[in-house]
Structure formats: C-alpha cells, structure tokens
Amino acid sequence: xxxxxxxxxxxxxxxxxxxxxxxxxxxxxxxxxxxxxxxxxxxxxxxxxxxxxxxxxxxxxxxxxxxxxxxxxxxxxxxxxxxxxxxxxxxxxxxxxxxxxxxxxxxxxxxxxxxxxxxxxxxxxxxxxxxxxxxxxxxxxxxxxxxxxxxxxxxxxxxxxxxxxxxxxxxxxxxxxxxxxxxxxxxxxxxxxxxxxxxxxxxxxxxxxxxxxxxxxxxxxxxxxxxxxxxxxxxxxxxxxxxxxxxxxxxxxxxxxxxxxxxxxxxxxxxxxxxxxxxxxxxxxxxxxxxxxxxxxxxxxxxxxxxxxxxxxxxxxxxxxxxxxxxxxxxxxxxxxxxxxxxxxxxxxxxxxxxxxxxxxxxxxxxxxxxxxxxxxxxxxxxxxxxxxxxxxxxxxxxxxxxxxxxxxxxxx
Amino acid sequence: xxxxxxxxxxxxxxxxxxxxxxxxxxxxxxxxxxxxxxxxxxxxxxxxxxxxxxxxxxxxxxxxxxxxxxxxxxxxxxxxxxxxxxxxxxxxxxxxxxxxxxxxxxxxxxxxxxxxxxxxxxxxxxxxxxxxxxxxxxxxxxxxxxxxxxxxxxxxxxxxxxxxxxxxxxxxxxxxxxxxxxxxxxxxxxxxxxxxxxxxxxxxxxxxxxxxxxxxxxxxxxxxxxxxxxxxxxxxxxxxxxxxxxxxxxxxxxxxxxxxxxxxxxxxxxxxxxxxxxxxxxxxxxxxxxxxxxxxxxxxxxxxxxxxxxxxxxxxxxxxxxxxxxxxxxxxxxxxxxxxxxxxxxxxxxxxxxxxxxxxxxxxxxxxxxxxxxxxxxxxxxxxxxxxxxxxxxxxxxxxxxxxxxxxxxxxxxxxxxxxxxxxxxxxxxxxxxxxx
Numbered sequence: 001x002x003x004x005x006x007x008x009x010x011x012x013x014x015x016x017x018x019x020x021x022x023x024x025x026x027x028x029x030x031x032x033x034x035x036x037x038x039x040x041x042x043x044x045x046x047x048x049x050x051x052x053x054x055x056x057x058x059x060x061x062x063x064x065x066x067x068x069x070x071x072x073x074x075x076x077x078x079x080x081x082x083x084x085x086x087x088x089x090x091x092x093x094x095x096x097x098x099x100x101x102x103x104x105x106x107x108x109x110x111x112x113x114x115x116x117x118x119x120x121x122x123x124x125x126x127x128x129x130x131x132x133x134x135x136x137x138x139x140x141x142x143x144x145x146x147x148x149x150x151x152x153x154x155x156x157x158x159x160x161x162x163x164x165x166x167x168x169x170x171x172x173x174x175x176x177x178x179x180x181x182x183x184x185x186x187x188x189x190x191x192x193x194x195x196x197x198x199x200x201x202x203x204x205x206x207x208x209x210x211x212x213x214x215x216x217x218x219x220x221x222x223x224x225x226x227x228x229x230x231x232x233x234x235x236x237x238x239x240x241x242x243x244x245x246x247x248x249x250x251x252x253x254x255x256x257x258x259x260x261x262x263x264x265x266x267x268x269x270x271x272x273x274x275x276x277x278x279x280x281x282x283x284x285x286x287x288x289x290x291x292x293x294x295x296x297x298x299x300x301x302x303x304x305x306x307x308x309x310x311x312x313x314x315x316x317x318x319x320x321x322x323x324x325x326x327x328x329x330x331x332x333x334x335x336x337x338x339x340x341x342x343x344x345x346x347x348x349x350x351x352x353x354x355x356x357x358x359x360x361x362x363x364x365x366x367x368x369x370x371x372x373x374x375x376x377x378x379x380x381x382x383x384x385x386x387x388x389x390x391x392x393x394x395x396x397x398x399x400x401x402x403x404x405x406x407x408x409x410x411x412x413x
Numbered sequence: 414x415x416x417x418x419x420x421x422x423x424x425x426x427x428x429x430x431x432x433x434x435x436x437x438x439x440x441x442x443x444x445x446x447x448x449x450x451x452x453x454x455x456x457x458x459x460x461x462x463x464x465x466x467x468x469x470x471x472x473x474x475x476x477x478x479x480x481x482x483x484x485x486x487x488x489x490x491x492x493x494x495x496x497x498x499x500x501x502x503x504x505x506x507x508x509x510x511x512x513x514x515x516x517x518x519x520x521x522x523x524x525x526x527x528x529x530x531x532x533x534x535x536x537x538x539x540x541x542x543x544x545x546x547x548x549x550x551x552x553x554x555x556x557x558x559x560x561x562x563x564x565x566x567x568x569x570x571x572x573x574x575x576x577x578x579x580x581x582x583x584x585x586x587x588x589x590x591x592x593x594x595x596x597x598x599x600x601x602x603x604x605x606x607x608x609x610x611x612x613x614x615x616x617x618x619x620x621x622x623x624x625x626x627x628x629x630x631x632x633x634x635x636x637x638x639x640x641x642x643x644x645x646x647x648x649x650x651x652x653x654x655x656x657x658x659x660x661x662x663x664x665x666x667x668x669x670x671x672x673x674x675x676x677x678x679x680x681x682x683x684x685x686x687x688x689x690x691x692x693x694x695x696x697x698x699x700x701x702x703x704x705x706x707x708x709x710x711x712x713x714x715x716x717x718x719x720x721x722x723x724x725x726x727x728x729x730x731x732x733x734x735x736x737x738x739x740x741x742x743x744x745x746x747x748x749x750x751x752x753x754x755x756x757x758x759x760x761x762x763x764x765x766x767x768x769x770x771x772x773x774x775x776x777x778x779x780x781x782x783x784x785x786x787x788x789x790x791x792x793x794x795x796x797x798x799x800x801x802x803x804x805x806x807x808x809x810x811x812x813x814x815x816x817x818x819x820x821x822x823x824x825x826x827x828x829x830x831x832x833x834x835x836x837x838x839x840x841x842x843x844x845x846x847x848x849x850x
Contacts, residue, residue: 011638024661036634074664142760144801147778152755153702157603157684158762161694164770166685168616170602176764177602178685178694179615182658187799189626189657194800196633197473201448201805203637209804216762217781217799220770222622224510224796229494230767231793232506237767241613242589245493250589252598252611259608263593271585329574329585331594331652333612336666339596339656347579350653364664368627368657370576370648371635 010037010374015199016106018043018099019083020123022050024181025156025215026112026140027079028188033108033195034082035367035376041106041391042083043099044384045090046413052076053384071357071383078364079185081354085382086391087413094411096122101396104131107202108195110138114153115145125210134208136198140191144214154215156183163219168226170239177239187218246293248300249275252333253308255316261333262316264307264323272296274326278319279310354380385413447474448805452636455480455538456515457531459487461588461621462572462628462651463544464511469629470540471514472798472807478538478823479515479814480531482522483845486816487512496790503789503815507618510795512813513785518824519817519845527843528553530828536564537827539639540632544572546583557646565642568635570628576650586651591620595655600662603684620651627654685764686739688747695754695761700724705757709750710741787812817845 015038019030027042027050034040044050052075089095100123103109109128111118118124118139125137139145142154143162157178160166170177191213202208220227229237242263244250250265266272269292276285284290284306289299296303311319316332323330332338339345340363352366357380367376392398392412406412445451452475456467464479464487471477481487489511490502502508518534521527532555535541541560543550550556560567571577574586575594592598592614599612614620628649635645656663685694697703700722707716715734720726742750747763754761765773771794776782779801782794790812798807824830824844838844 009638011634013638032630037638074668075661078660078664138800143775144779144799147775149755149775152762153758153760154762155696155698155760157694158696158760161692161764162762162773164765164767165615165617166692166694166764167766170613171610174602175685175687176692177605177613177615178764179597180600180603181661182597182600185658185660186623186626189623189630190799193469193626193630193633194802196630196637197448198802198805200633200637201445204445204448204450207804209802211803212801214779214781214799214801217776217779217797220776220781221796221799222619222626223617223767223770225492225494225507226617226767227771227796228506228510228793230771232494232496232504232790233498237616239616242611244587244589247587250587252589252593252613254611261593261598261611263590263598265587265590267587324581324584327585329587329590331586331590333593333598334596335599336596336659336662339659340663340667344575344579344581345653345656348576348650348653350656363667365656365660368653369631369650370578370646371631372646372648373643374645 010377012196012199013037015039015108017041017108017110017195018103018106020109020111020113020118021140022112023052023184024075024079025184025187026110026191027052028185029110029138029140029191029195030083031079031081032189032192032367035378037374037377038108040083041102041387041395042080042085042382043102044085044087044413046087046384047089047091049384050076052079069358074362074364077354077356077362077381080381081352081364081366082377082379083382084387084391085385086388087385089411089413090121092409092411094406094409098392098396098406098411099123100128100131102391103128103135105395106132106135107199108136108138110140110191110195112140115139115141115150129208132208134202134206136195136202136208136211138191138195138198138211138213140187140213140215142215144217145212156181156215159183159187159216160219162216164223164226165219168223168237168239171241172239172243174239183219184215186222187213187215190218190221243300246297248293248296249303249307251304251307253304253311255311255314255319257316260316262311262314262319263331263333265329266296267293267329269293271328275307275323275328278322278326278328279307281306281310352378354378356380357383388412446805447807449473449475449633449636452476452540453538454478454540454542455534456542457550458542458544458572460489460492460544461507461511461618462624462649463542463570464489465622465625466570466572466628466632467515467542468511468513469626470632472809473805475540477515478534478819478827479512479517480534481517481519481816483519483817486517486519490816501789504787506793509785509787509790509793509813513795513809514811515814516819516823517814517817518820520820521843521845522553524841524843526838526841530824530838530843531555532563533828534823535560535567538564538567539636540568540570542570542572542628542632546573546585547571547577548583561644561646565644566639567644568632568639568647569644570632570647570649572624572628572649572651574651576653577648588618588620589614591624591651592655594652595620596659596662597655600659620655623658624649624651624654627657686742686750688742688745688750691747692764693742693747693750693754693761694764695759697759698724702759703727705754705759706738709753709757710738713737713741783809785809785812789815820844820846
C-alpha cells in the first residue's frame with residue numbers, strides 16, 4: 001500500500017496493522033500504533049480467547065455476578081484501546097484465506113506466539129510475502145526466533161531474570177527481585193518503535209522486512225552500563241536498593257502513617273541546603289560531615305538517620321510538595337491508587353475516559369506523552385468480533401450475504 | 414552513511430539563511446540502508462533519557478549531533494563505571510553505551526557566538542531532543558513558539574521529570590524519584606509484606622531508559638508522519654512513562670482495591686525461587702505448565718490430586734504445598750531447573766547476573782552483543798538490540814565521541830563554517846575541541 005500523509009492527520013494515519021498478539025507484551029504495541037492513528041485490526045478466535053479476556057477484573061456494580069462477559073475485563077481494555085476487533089476461525093481454509101486477503105491490503109503484521117507457530121498455521125513471513133511482498137512482520141517472543149532457547153516459554157518476570165534485570169533489583173542484603181508486567185509493556189513500546197522504523201524504511205525504499213523481537217534481550221538492552229561495569233572492573237554489579245554511587249541523600253524514607261514513603265534525592269550543595277531549610281535544620285547545611293557530595297556519601301548512614309527522624313513526623317504528600325517547591329527532587333512512592341488520584345496527572349489529562357462495554361465510564365491510562373497538533377485516537381477496546389462487518393465488508397469487500405454465510409459456517413466467529 | 418549537508422556559502426554572515434534540506438523531495442531512494450538515514454537530530458541532553466532516545470534513532474541511521482557544554486559535557490561522563498574504577502570522562506561506561514554513533518559538538522552557551530551556533534544547529538535539525546528543564550531553552554531565547562517559527566518542521570522532543578504542564582511542571586527528579594513517582598516502586602521487592610522496609614526501584618536507570626524509549630517511539634512516529642511545516646512538540650514526562658507501565662495495576666487497584674506489592678499472597682510457583690546455587694523465576698499459570706512442574710519434581714504424592722490441575726484451585730490453596738515446592742527447588746541447581754523446566758514446557762528462567770548474561774549461549778548464538786572499539790576505552794562488548802531487522806538492521810558505525818571531537822567537522826559541514834570563522838569561534842571560547850593529549 002502506498003501511503004501519503006494527509007495534512008492535519010495523526011502520524012500513523014493510513015497505516016493498517018493486522019494484530020495477532022495476545023496477553024500483554026504484544027497487544028500494547030498495537031495499541032500505541034492505534035492511538036497514533038494506525039488502523040489496527042485485532043484478529044481473535046472464540047476458541048482461544050485472549051488470556052486477558054478471561055482475566056477476572058470486571059468493574060461490575062453487581063457484587064455477586066452470575067455471568068461474566070468476554071468484553072469487560074479491565075486488563076484487556078487497558079492494552080487494546082483504539083483497535084478494531086474481528087473474529088476469524090483460522091482452523092478453516094476459508095478463515096486462513098480471509099486472513100491472507102487482509103494481510104494483502106495491510107502494512108504490518110504483529111504477533112507474539114511461540115516462534116514457528118505462525119509458520120505452522122501457514123502465516124510465516126515467507127507465506128505472507130507471497131500475498132504482500134512489502135509487508136512488515138514483527139514476531140515477538142521470549143528469547144527470539146533463533147538460537148538454542150528459541151522455544152523456551154517466558155513471561156515478563158522471567159524475561160527480567162534472564163535479561164539481567166532481576167539480579168540487580170532489591171535490597172543490598174536481600175534476594176533478587178523481579179518486576180512484573182511492566183517489562184512486557186516496555187517491550188511492547190520497543191517493538192512499536194521498531195515497527196515505525198520499518199515503516200519509515202519502507203517509505204524510503206519500498207521494501208518490507210521481518211523483525212525478530214526478543215523480550216529478554218529487550219531487558220538487557222536497557223542495562224548497557226551494567227554489562228560494561230563487569231567488563232571494566234571484573235566486578236559483578238549487585239543490588240543497591242534505592243541507593244546511588246554518588247548521591248546522598250538518595251533513598252526512600254518512612255513518613256507519618258503506615259507504609260507511606262517519600263523518595264528524596266540530592267545531587268548538589270544547593271539542593272542539600274534547600275532540603276535542610278525545609279527540614280528547619282539550617283545547621284546541617286554547614287555541618288562538615290555533609291559539605292559536598294563526597295562527604296555526604298561517606299556519612300550517608302548518619303544523614304539518613306537524621307532525615308528519617310524528620311520524615312517520620314511528616315505527611316508524605318505535603319512534605320513532597322514542599323521539597324519540590326524548594327527545588328529538591330522528591331516524590332511519594334505512590335501505589336496505583338495514589339497514581340490514579342494524583343492531581344498533577346489529572347490536570348495533564350493523562351487518564352482518558354472510555355465507556356465500558358457493560359456500562360459506565362472508566363478512566364484508563366492513555367499515551368505516556370503529550371503531542372501538539374493532534375489528539376491521539378481514544379476508543380474503548382473492541383468487543384469480541386465487534387468490527388467484523390466493517391472489516392470483512394468495507395475493507396475486504398465481501399457482500400452482506402457472503403458475510404452471513406461465513407458466519408453460519410463458523411468461519412467468522 | 415551520514416549525508417552531509419554542505420551549505421552553499423561558507424560564511425558565518427549567512428547564518429540567517431535556511432540550511433534545511435527536506436528529505437520529502439525525494440521519497441524513494443535506492444541507496445538508503447537505514448530507516449532514519451537523512452534524519453538530522455540535535456541532541457541537547459544528558460544522562461539517560463534524552464541520550465537513549467538519540468541512540469535509538471542514531472543506531473538506525475539518524476545523523477545525531479550531540480551538543481555538550483564544556484568543560485564537563487554530558488554528566489554521564491562523570492558517572493562511570495570506569496575501567497579499574499579510575500574516573501575519566503572519556504571512559505565512562507554509561508556515556509560510552511548511550512552515545513555511540515553520535516558526533517559531539519562542544520559549545521559554550523554562555524558565549525553569544527556559542528548561542529548563535531546552537532540556534533543555527535536547531536534550524537538545521539529535523540528533531541531536537543532536550544531533557545533539560547524548559548527554562549533552559551527559554552533562557553537561550555529558544556522557547557517552543559520561537560523554535561516553531563524559526564523551523565516549522567522541527568519536532569521538539571522535550572523530556573522532563575513531570576512534563577511541561579501541570580502543578581509539578583518545574584519539579585526536579587532523578588531516576589529513583591521518577592520510578593517511585595510513577596508507581597513502580599511499590600511493586601518491589603516482589604512478595605514483600607514487610608512494611609517496615611521501603612519499596613525499591615529496579616536496578617540500573619529504569620526511568621531514564623524507559624522515558625527515552627517512549628520518546629523515541631513518539632519521535633519515530635512524528636518523523637514517519639511528518640509534513641513540511643508540520644513540526645510538533647512532544648512533551649514526554651518521565652513520571653508518565655512509568656505510569657504507562659503500571660496500566661494493568663491501575664485497573665486492578667481501582668477495581669479490586671489490590672496493591673500487589675504489599676501482600677504475600679502470590680502462589681509460590683509464581684515468582685522467585687531459591688536454588689542451591691542461586692535463584693530462578695518461574696511463572697506457572699496454565700494447567701499444562703503445572704503438570705510440567707509436577708513431572709519435573711518427580712510426581713510427588715502431595716501434588717498428585719486432580720484438584721491441583723485447576724488454576725483457581727491452585728491459586729487458592731498453594732500455601733498448603735508451596736513450602737514443599739520451595740524445599741524441592743532448594744535442592745536443584747538453577748540452570749538444571751531452568752533448562753529442564755523449559756523442556757517440560759513451562760516458563761522458568763535463571764536469575765542471571767552481568768557475567769552470566771555476557772556468556773549466555775542464547776545471546777551468543779543470536780550475535781546479540783556488539784564489539785565497539787573506543788580510542789580511549791578500548792574494545793568492549795555493548796548490549797545490542799532486541800529487534801533483528803532482516804533488511805535494515807541497527808548497527809554501531811562509530812564509538813561514542815570524545816568531548817567536542819567533531820566540533821570542527823560539524824561546524825564546517827552543517828553551518829558551512831570557513832577556516833577563519835572556525836578559528837574565531839575557537840578563540841572566543843565558544844567552541845571546544847577535545848584535548849589532544
């Protein structure tokens with residue numbers, strides 16, 4: 001497909017994406033593309049529902065629901081916004097044929113099945129090239145499509161462990177810690193970047209390509225300096241908690257109440273003086289133990305004790321605001337509810353309101369940046385098969401009668 | 414590789430003429446080898462977020478000119494790690510990784526000539542990456558409105574701790590405060606019900622890297638969809654780039670009132686397990702994963718009942734047998750558990766440290782690492798890219814620059830500086846070049 005930018009359009013308008021991803025690491029890539037203007041068509045099967053369509057988080061008014069739909073899971077809605085959805089039975093020859101017809105009029109195919117699964121269904125990159133020589137295909141898997149471990153299963157936490165992230169995460173005196181689904185979303189962002197790069201390359205040359213994406217490598221690529229530290233010093237980088245090699249104070253301090261924590265980081269002497277002023281301890285700023293970053297780092301334990309003595313008596317959010325106003329880097333360690341209520345994020349319009357399929361408006365996290373000159377596409381995630389008529393009728397040109405037959409025969413779900 | 418633009422008249426006097434060469438005039442060229450070839454980027458950024466955004470574009474062919482302020486340049490030059498722990502601004506690992514493929518121009522922005530040259534570089538650029546507080550560009554007379562007027566096609570990627578608007582617009586932040594501000598800290602350490610100890614950030618610079626990644630996606634889309642005169646401001650907040658990563662926890666928290674980190678209720682076969690020589694992380698969710706684990710454990714009696722084959726049952730009753738799974742795991746070697754578990758079809762992986770990552774057979778087979786030879790730091794293996802692109806792969810074409818290494822080169826090439834103009838700039842101290850010692 002050739003694509004010409006339309007004045008006033010979003011950057012990815014005119015790009016069509018066939019999205020065969022599921023769960024978490026794949027779908028968010030398609031969602032980013034969709035919010036930036038691409039027409040992203042999520043291909044689903046009623047026999048093999050997206051894990052998150054089954055995941056039990058429904059914002060139901062009924063405290064004891066007797067029936068749960070496939071459309072209402074908040075996890076699903078959070079990672080599939082702004083897409084179109086179709087249902088297709090790929091076990092049937094006609095289903096396979098329809099998918100290929102869709103690929104023929106699309107720009108990108110993205111999937112996150114075990115390497116080889118697409119080829120076994122007849123949708124390997126070579127197969128897709130036969131119907132669309134300029135197609136861009138991205139396959140995202142735990143360890144990549146090649147190598148001795150290509151068939152290893154993986155989820156976010158395992159990719160974090162294999163990639164080298166878990167080992168350096170946690171308290172210095174504790175075991176390694178691994179993160180969770182955030183690694184998937186990070187990988188989805190990276191994959192979306194690679195897809196846009198390939199689109200740009202195709203604009204310049206007319207050539208499509210295959211992108212083999214490894215989610216555990218996605219973790220390692222964000223640890224460049226950690227790998228260099230080992231090579232440069234022979235030392236295996238360990239866990240530092242919230243600490244920093246140079247800065248002190250640089251930690252998370254207990255505040256008034258239970259499990260309320262405040263992160264404070266000081267780099268310069270001016271910032272330290274500002275902190276001392278907010279704490280009403282001006283004598284600290286001229287204390288020789290804390291004069292200069294190196295001295296503060298040397299006497300970090302004593303300093304942390306003094307700061308904790310102060311934060312213990314402070315309301316977390318009030319103290320954070322005062323420190324920020326004074327020019328000190330400080331933030332509450334927010335949990336999800338704090339984030340959801342953060343007035344700053346509210347004022348920036350970070351959460352977007354979408355209608356839940358079972359009724360009621362919901363706020364969901366939108367794009368993680370603001371863009372001048374065009375609002376992102378915000379639409380609730382598709383119900384199962386919601387856009388079958390549009391995609392099979394308007395995009396592929398099937399007649400109403402033909403679509404009805406395919407429905408009857410179970411090709412279109 | 415880098416398409417040098419040569420100005421028609423090499424004179425500082427012509428500084429007000431446009432040197433912009435729109436790529437759109439010739440959209441299909443057969444000699445192109447990289448997606449962002451021909452894209453001109455000025456990177457006015459330090460530490461991680463802005464430089465990682467610049468690196469992602471540079472590795473795929475963008476011409477990135479990094480503007481550094483003397484005498485120290487990018488603060489990442491001071492951060493290390495350093496070979497043998499000896500500080501040296503030209504051998505800082507953080508800087509070397511994040512700035513390969515870029516050219517360094519050292520400009521003293523306190524000098525009028527330095528500021529003028531800076532503005533001229535922005536006129537040339539398609540993309541300006543800035544991770545200073547917006548006051549810095551404002552104080553140089555280059556607020557967004559002015560930039561947009563001077564160069565209507567310019568995409569300004571502004572990365573700040575909390576974004577350019579809202580009550581916390583001007584607040585400072587570091588990698589650690591940003592991680593906690595965005596809500597990821599409370600998820601760590603996992604399975605941590607001890608509320609007397611603080612939440613922690615993930616290791617490394619997770620906030621900066623992710624903000625850079627977010628910015629790079631937005632910038633790539635803007636480059637792809639750009640129209641003449643269609644410049645845009647991308648306002649990237651480090652906090653929001655972290656919030657983006659907890660979007661699932663937001664849904665859970667708001668609708669189920671669950672805060673994941675502070676409850677010890679995760680089934681033990683989901684998460685970290687201690688082995689005789691280290692740790693693994695496993696994620697046993699689907700029933701066939703569970704059967705694989707049971708087989709690997711040698712089908713013990715205590716896991717024999719059919720009821721365990723049901724995920725909701727397991728989830729609710731795992732504490733009855735979790736300690737037995739942990740006991741079994743403590744007798745295993747982590748790599749045995751890892752590879753044998755994978756063979757049984759469930760998801761498990763060793764917790765690898767830097768040394769183990771560097772010697773991973775999988776990464777070696779995939780030729781993931783890139784050897785980069787730097788004039789001061791020598792040969793080092795850099796992390797590669799998680800995306801293998803069959804036609805236009807990312808690559809390292811040159812090592813990270815010395816401070817001001819390309820000052821003369823880019824001034825001549827981009828601004829058309831003559832020999833005498835250049836000497837004048839050097840004499841005034843507006844332009845620095847790396848010490849040749």
